[in-house]
Amino acid sequence: MTSVIIADDHPFLREGVRTVLTQAGLEVAAAVGDGDDALAAIEQHDPDVAILDVRMPGRDGIEALQAMRRKGDQRPVILLTAVIEDRQLLEAMRAGVSGIVFKQGGESQLIEALEIVSKGGNAIPPELIGRALDHSQKPSLPSPMSRLNERERRITEEVCQGKRNREIAEGFGVSEGSIKVALHRIYDKLGVGSRTELTLLILNSQN
Helix, strand or coil, X not given: CCEEEEECCCHHHHHHHHHHHHHCCCEEEEEEXXXXXXXXXXXXXXXXXXXXXXXXXXXXXXXXXXXXXXXXXXXXXXXXXXXXXXXXXXXXXXXXXXXXXXXXXXXXXXXXXXXXXXXXCCECCHHHHHHHHHCCCCCCCCHHHHCCCHXXXXXXXXXXXXXXXXXXXXHHCCCHHHHHHHHHHHHHHHCCCCHHHHHHHHHHCCC
């Protein structure tokens, strides 16, 4: 059973999320109201996934995420938010956020995001990845992409847009297995181990 901690400063929303996750068969190890309490709960309960509200008093969700990564804690983190500013989005992406879920998106999106990140996937909406790439300071795709051939660059660009292997395979007219093989070759060339790391490498190379 996947265990999670929830951090949201609104008690009604916090308990609503707890109810949704519990009914979905997930274990809610703790539900707290700010980023400092979230970090303490993570240390105490060692959950599989942390769900953090972007806006909280004191240490917010992004600051809590950054603190986790500074300590070497790479467990999946999902950010919950009503809106996210460009600066917040870039900070979250650079800190290695695993998923971003809009509160108005409904419980099904949160459950789906949890399933994806629990398996090592990336649950960041493609439009947010596009925004992050658009707001990076350099418009061109520099050094990491220069190590790839044309086909690999196209696959990488589509991964950065949040497309799944099946979608990419359909666009190339090849099997999903061929895309998986190509992705592993890209990972090896660029020294990354996942779609999230690949996206972050490309994003950070543009800053």
